[in-house]
Amino acid sequence: MxxxxxxxxxxxxxxxxxxxxxxxxxxxxxxxxxxxxxxxxxxxxxxxxxxxxxxxxxxxxxxxxxxxxxxxxxxxxxxxxxxxxxxxxxxxxxxxxxxxxxxxxxxxxxxxxxxxxxxxxxxxxxxxxxxxxxxxxxxxxxxxDGLFEEVLAHEYGHVLLRRLLGPVPPTPSRQPHSVFTVTDPVTAFDEGFGIQMQPLAARMTVTPGFRARVEGRSAASAADLWLSRRETWVRETAVPHNDFVFAPAPPGENGDAYARWLAAETSLPADPCHLKSGDQMMASEGVAATFLYRLLDVGADSKAVAHRYAQLVQVLAHVGKWPAQAPLVALVRAWGEVYPGEKDDVTRLFLDVTYGATASMALHDQAEQLSCIGARGALTGFVPALKAYRRALAKLDARVAAGQTALDAALGPSLWLADPDVRIAEQPWSVERKLPLVVDLNTADEPALRLLLGDRLLAAKLARARRQGPFASLDDASRRAALDGDQQALLQHLASLYRALPDFVRR
Known part of the structure; x- marks a missing residue:
């Protein structure tokens, strides 16, 4: 109740x-x-x-x-x-x-x-x-070196969610979850919640070795080049700075489709001229972690942080179960229900972190252009573009607050596709490929589409058509990408293969 x-x-x-x-x-x-x-x-x-x-x-x-x-x-x-x-x-x-x-x-x-x-x-x-x-x-x-306390904090985040929302339901995506990847909204929320506790642990630690590691004063080691160590570092540093709203640079054309897909799945968000879409952000544990970190880590005073977590517990208890769609959006709405006096501030924080991408495709595109201008050092273009973006964000914020625009107005439906014959490994370092590749047509990047479809041109056509906004359906995707009859039939077939897959619950 x-x-x-x-x-x-x-x-x-x-x-x-x-x-x-x-x-x-x-x-x-x-x-x-x-x-x-x-x-x-x-x-x-x-x-x-x-x-x-x-x-x-x-x-x-x-x-x-x-x-x-x-x-x-x-x-x-x-x-x-x-x-x-x-x-x-x-x-x-x-x-x-x-x-x-x-x-x-x-x-x-x-x-x-x-x-x-x-x-x-x-x-x-x-x-x-x-x-x-x-x-x-x-x-x-x-x-x-603080790894024990960092992992402990992350895993307790999962315990907290399960105590308040129950066991994590089956999720559609099968690829290895990672701060680098786009999976599905439930996985992203669950893992993002654990991740946001890692930079908090780093900031609050009194362990000298942990402090030295975070500040870059620990002894250099070639072992730090390993993927998992890289990921730990970017969880501590890139998450607070909201780097994961950006897309990774596309992999080169050379190499087989699986190698290109794996490169995209393990790459840093290094392309300042391309923001993830709103749907991709909701399925990114890196974006989820950033929003949650900024929502909860409110300053140096540990009692203020504790109060914020106490509020969060009440909000999640109010939610009571795993939301079926966009848990991050559900959390923002629930926070406003439980704490009406904070509704506008929390909503504005969400719009700030996501650049309004879940509510307005136009603002997403405007932010993307602003970032690209700024990254190239084009000062004469950046200053007026910044002013225009701030005006547009304030206008969107006011419309959302007034109930005129929904916080998820720019999100599309999940359009899951799969082919049991296209298989991926459970982890990047695993040799055996045991799991089917499952992708959402509204979040999959070009390398994932190419691996699943086995067709470079078809993957490019779909990725290009989606730049104008999420697909409303498979028929909408077929129309906007100008697919022929065989290509349309292929999408419908892959959707039916996904529906036939058994449930998948991550460990």
């Missing part, structure tokens, strides 16, 4: 935390129970899934872990989690752990928000724990 706005405001105020000393029970540190062969033990949950068996962790790094948990962004999490548990409509049950945040220190590659495990308080007596927990790896290096 939705609560009146003044009740939500009161709950947010009384939820403000005091951080003096984080009780040990606020974080439940767990480690795997091993079988006789030394493997991490798993048991079947009531629904048949294999889940870990864990016991309390009291290893050699416990005191150092708890020192990290009592500082920086981690220090805020127990109070946030307590509020989430109070107001959320998706309760958990774990008597053996109480209400602390469970951290499972994995033997293997961690970094996941997971649900359900068994907890052994006494050997051989596992108790089922129906709750979310953070699966993470631990060593001295990750404590010293």
């Amino acid at each position: 939705r609560k009146p706005w003044f009740t939500c405001m009161w709950l947010a105020l009384v939820s403000l935390p005091a951080y003096a000393g984080v009780p040990a029970e606020s974080f439940q540190l767990l480690e795997p129970v091993h079988d006789g062969a030394g493997h991490a033990l798993e048991l079947k949950a009531p629904d048949g899934r294999l889940v870990p068996v864990a016991r309390p962790y009291h290893g050699p790094l416990e005191s150092r872990v708890r020192a990290v948990l009592a500082s920086g962004v981690a220090e805020m999490l127990p109070a946030i989690d307590a509020q989430v548990r109070r107001v959320g409509s998706h309760p958990a049950s774990c008597p053996s752990l109480g209400n602390g945040i469970a951290i499972y220190i994995s033997d293997e590659d961690g970094g996941f928000a997971r649900k359900d495990l068994y907890v052994e308080r006494a050997p051989g007596r596992p108790a089922f724990c129906q709750d979310y927990f953070i699966d993470i790896t631990l060593d001295r290096a990750s404590l010293e």
